Each structure stands twice: as structure tokens, then as C-alpha cells.
Amino acid sequence: MPEDIVSADTQQKQGDAGSSEPVVVVEGVSITFDVKPVLQDISFTVQRGETRIILGPAGGGKSVLMKLVNGLMRPDTGTIRVFGEDVTRMKEKDLFMLRARIGMVFQESALFDSLSVEDNVAYRLHEDRVPEEEAHQRVVEALQFVELEHTIAKFPPELSGGMRRRVSIARAIIAKPDLILYDSPTGGLDPITSTTIVDLVVKQRDVTNTTSLVITHRLQDAYLLARSRFNTETGKVEPIPNDGINDTTKFLVLNEGKVVFDGSTQELVHTTDPWLREYLS
Amino acid sequence: MPFASPENFAKQTVASIQGYSTLSWRAITNLFSRPRYWADVYTQMDSIGVGSMPIVVLTGFFTGCVLALQSATSLQAFGSVSLTGNLVALSMVKELGPVLTGLMVSGRNASGMASEIGSMKVTEQIDAMRALGTDPVRKLVTPRLYATVFMLFFLTILSDTFGIAGGALVSVALLGLNGSTYFHNSYRALQYGDVVQGLTKPLFSGFIIATVGCYFGMNTKGGTQGVGKSTTQAVVVSSVFIIIVDLLVTRAMIGIFGR
Ligand SMILES: Nc1ncnc2c1ncn2[C@@H]1O[C@H](COP(=O)(O)OP(=O)(O)O)[C@@H](O)[C@H]1O
Ligand SMILES: [Mg+2]
Numbered sequence: 001m002p003e004d005i006v007s008a009d010t011q012q013k014q015g016d017a018g019s020s021e022p023v024v025v026v027e028g029v030s031i032t033f034d035v036k037p038v039l040q041d042i043s044f045t046v047q048r049g050e051t052r053i054i055l056g057p058a059g060g061g062k063s064v065l066m067k068l069v070n071g072l073m074r075p076d077t078g079t080i081r082v083f084g085e086d087v088t089r090m091k092e093k094d095l096f097m098l099r100a101r102i103g104m105v106f107q108e109s110a111l112f113d114s115l116s117v118e119d120n121v122a123y124r125l126h127e128d129r130v131p132e133e134e135a136h137q138r139v140v141e142a143l144q145f146v147e148l149e150h151t152i153a154k155f156p157p158e159l160s161g162g163m164r165r166r167v168s169i170a171r172a173i174i175a176k177p178d179l180i181l182y183d184s185p186t187g188g189l190d191p192i193t194s195t196t197i198v199d200l201v202v203k204q205r206d207v208t209n210t211t212s213l214v215i216t217h218r219l220q221d222a223y224l225l226a227r228s229r230f231n232t233e234t235g236k237v238e239p240i241p242n243d244g245i246n247d248t249t250k251f252l253v254l255n256e257g258k259v260v261f262d263g264s265t266q267e268l269v270h271t272t273d274p275w276l277r278e279y280l281s
Numbered sequence: 282m283p284f285a286s287p288e289n290f291a292k293q294t295v296a297s298i299q300g301y302s303t304l305s306w307r308a309i310t311n312l313f314s315r316p317r318y319w320a321d322v323y324t325q326m327d328s329i330g331v332g333s334m335p336i337v338v339l340t341g342f343f344t345g346c347v348l349a350l351q352s353a354t355s356l357q358a359f360g361s362v363s364l365t366g367n368l369v370a371l372s373m374v375k376e377l378g379p380v381l382t383g384l385m386v387s388g389r390n391a392s393g394m395a396s397e398i399g400s401m402k403v404t405e406q407i408d409a410m411r412a413l414g415t416d417p418v419r420k421l422v423t424p425r426l427y428a429t430v431f432m433l434f435f436l437t438i439l440s441d442t443f444g445i446a447g448g449a450l451v452s453v454a455l456l457g458l459n460g461s462t463y464f465h466n467s468y469r470a471l472q473y474g475d476v477v478q479g480l481t482k483p484l485f486s487g488f489i490i491a492t493v494g495c496y497f498g499m500n501t502k503g504g505t506q507g508v509g510k511s512t513t514q515a516v517v518v519s520s521v522f523i524i525i526v527d528l529l530v531t532r533a534m535i536g537i538f539g540r
Contacts, residue, residue, distance in 0.1 A: 072412065095411075096414045097414070099411070099412055106409055106412075108404060110408065112401075112409070113400075113401075113406070127413065
């Protein structure tokens, strides 16, 4: 069974590697909890290799939107296609296979408290019955990526908030997903730790060109993400020279369940929308 | 909590019953397809079975002691104190062993399951599990269900045994009865139907404990406060269910075996 998943998975990857179809297509999605409309008629697309920053005030439905994209919730109306498959109508069983291609970092990290850092990061590999030695090797690599090799034997409650977030990133990227969903990776962290997390997102973006969705409510982090690049020679994240902007990074701004902006960094900076100008200032 | 209108209340009740039934059904049938999480089954068996042993042994033993004392006083009125062994054995095996073990394990493990799964739910660990491609019912509920049913069966036998032993101790030490008469009477009192009845009950109780505990855990809302609420509800609901189902099983068994 796990072998089946893996082989089906690689076939799929080859199958749509050449196509230019967007990775995520959200069309007319609405969802209401009890009587409160949380998302209303949301539509946007995310192209292959794009990094889509989702901005907006707290409680605006950003996390709900991300869970909808991963099929963890279903919308009341509208469709969401991920890798061309409609996640709003798929059976949970099929979703599990689709999710093998998606990595997700949860708002509060959502590490398994009862498992060590190694087992947390290796969770997906253990599920796929990857041999122990190979799994360990890949865990070490993933932890090196987030610069936390020394925590491998620790348990999540022993880690700081920023470290937990980084372990969560390691867990999300270990299976080399084709889409990464970061839900508020910098939320609740101090500015310095936030910067290290943004650097990781930049590194992941520039090294693998993986399509990703990044939620944040902090404008500084969003701009930092758009204006930085990973220098493969120095191995460090640095500002793009001459005030340059990463052109695969796009923005989606949500407010009170509606899309108020969908476009590039340039367009966002030069917007004329009064609410948006107020929010950005 | 504000008072719900009768219509909403009815809707919620139907939704809960539906949710509970679906969860139970999926938990049972998951064992018949892969992947199966045997390691989790063994962990749960250890935590439920081995972990509950002291509490089950103690309650069984002292219940047997007190049963012997109580029945001896009543039997004295008829001049048949020697039948104490019969009464203790029948009461322990048919009724008190299964029910008390069920209630004890419910207090210990239905609450444990509700709070453990509930905390995972409110900290998004359940969603994280789904995002990592694992069915949480398969990974969390199914192992708990099978482990509880399996272990409760043996815990009940343990409780029965210690209950009869406790009765023996009281009969010999306090009532001055002959030990071998006590055991002989106990053994003779028990018929096939009694044993079947006593060993069918834990199968139901185990099912109730695991499914109710996991159901409340999986449906936890509202942070740590919500976890506390689910835990309490799980114990209350599973305890009440155990006693109601005990009545139903007893009635059915009387219908089948005539005693
Ligand atoms: N499972 C749920 N049940 C009921 N309401 C929810 C649920 N998830 C989110 N909400 C509500 O949806 C709104 C948006 O939440 P969220 O997406 O977390 O906002 P944010 O943009 O800060 O991530 C909030 O008002 C929240 O209370
Ligand atoms: Mg959020």
C-alpha cells in the first residue's frame, strides 16, 4: 500500500510537470460558521513556482482559507482545485494521497507532543515505511536546513516557540512537497526570531522554487520576504540589490472575509484603495 | 451555555448520534484494511490493561469482602450462612465484576482518551495528522477501541477472581466458614449461562468506553476549557451507558439462558 502511494505519486508528478496549469485555483468560495460568514466569494489562483503571501487582520479567515486549500475543511459553496483535483468534492481517502504532495506549517506548530523531534519530523517517512537509516539521514538533513540538528532527541514541550515553528517547517518540507502552506509562521514570535523564520521561507523558495502560500499579519515580514533572496554562494539570505523585488512573490489581502487585493508587490505598494493604504501605513 | 430551542436541540442530538455512529463504525471497520497501527494497539493495551490492574484488583477484592459480609448477615436469618460462597460468586461474576470494572476503567480511561485526543484536537494536532496523510480515526480511535475491548475482558476475569478471593478471606477469617466449602459452593453455583453473561458485558462496556471517550475527544472545541468539559462528559456518558447496556444485556441473557 505505501509503495502504491509513492509510485502513483511520482507518476502524477511526471504527468503534470510540463503543464502550465495553476497549482491552486480557488473559485467563488464561501464558508459560514453558525451565522458568521467567514469567507465570502473568494477567488484567486496560484501559479507553479509562485509564492503567495496572504495578508490581513486577525480573524479575517486566512487560516480557514488555508485549511480549505488542504481539504481539511469543506466550503459551503465554490470549488478549490489543487494540482487540478477538486479538493472540495474528494473523498478523505483520496485527499490523503493528494496531501502527500502538500506540506503544511500550522499556526501554533501543531507538533505531536508525545513524539520526539526526530519522530515528528520523520512522521511522514515512518508512515510511508521508509527504512529507518534513510529516514534518520533525511531527518538530519531537514533539521540542518532549519539549523536545529542539536534538538533531534528533544521533545516539543522543551523547545521555544521559534524552535517549534522551525521543527514544524522541517516536518513540512521533509517529503519534498510540491506545495507548501505556511500558516502564520512568524505569528507570536519576537522580531529577531521572525526574521530567521522568514529567511527559512526565502531559502526554501529560492532553493527549490516550490509553490507556496504564506499567511502573515505582519507587513514587515511580507515585505522582507518579497525583497530578500538566498545567495547560494555565501549560503545567506540578503536583500535583493538595487531595491529589487522577487517577481514570483505575489500578494492576496483579505479583510472581513473578502479579497481586497490580488496582485504583485509593485501594485500593492502603489494601490489607491483607501482601506488598503490605511492598512499598509 | 444559553438554552437551545427545542428544534435546535433535536437537530444537535440527531447530529451527535450520527457522528457517534459514524465514528464507531469507522473505528471497527478500519481493522479490516491497511494501514493498521499495531504498535499503537500494544501501547494502548499496556496503558489500559496493565495500568488499570491495581485499581481493578483492589475494587474487585474489597467488593468481594463486603459482599460476603452483607450476604452472611442476610443469610443468617435463614440459617444458611454456608451459602455465602454461592452468593458472592454469582453476584461477582454476573454483575458486580463486569459493571464495577467497566465503571472504574471508564473513569480512568474514557477520561484519559477524551483529554488526550481533546488536547490534540484543540492544538490542531489532529488536523496536522490529517495534513500528513494519516487518518486520525485509524491511528487514534481504532487502536483504543480494540485494546479496550480486549483488555477489559481480562480485567473483568481478574476482578471476578479477586472478588471471590476477598469473599473467601472474609468468610474464613471473620465468619468462621470452612474455606473449601466456600470454594466448592462458589464453583457449583456458577453455571454456563452465568459465565457467558459475565463475560459478554465487558465486551459492550469496552466498546462504550473507547468510542464515547474518543467521540468526546474528537469533538472537543474551545481550548483547554473545552478539554475539561469533554473529559467530564465522556466519563458521565460512558458510565451511564455502561449501566443501561448492563440492564439490556442482563435481560437478553435471562431470555436466552433462563437465569
Ligand atoms: N472550526 C471553526 N468553527 C467555528 N468558527 C471558526 C472555526 N475556525 C475558524 N472560525 C472562525 O473564523 C474566523 C476566522 O478565523 P481564522 O481563519 O483563524 O482567522 P485568521 O485570519 O486570523 O487566521 C474567526 O472568527 C474564527 O472564530
Ligand atoms: Mg490564523
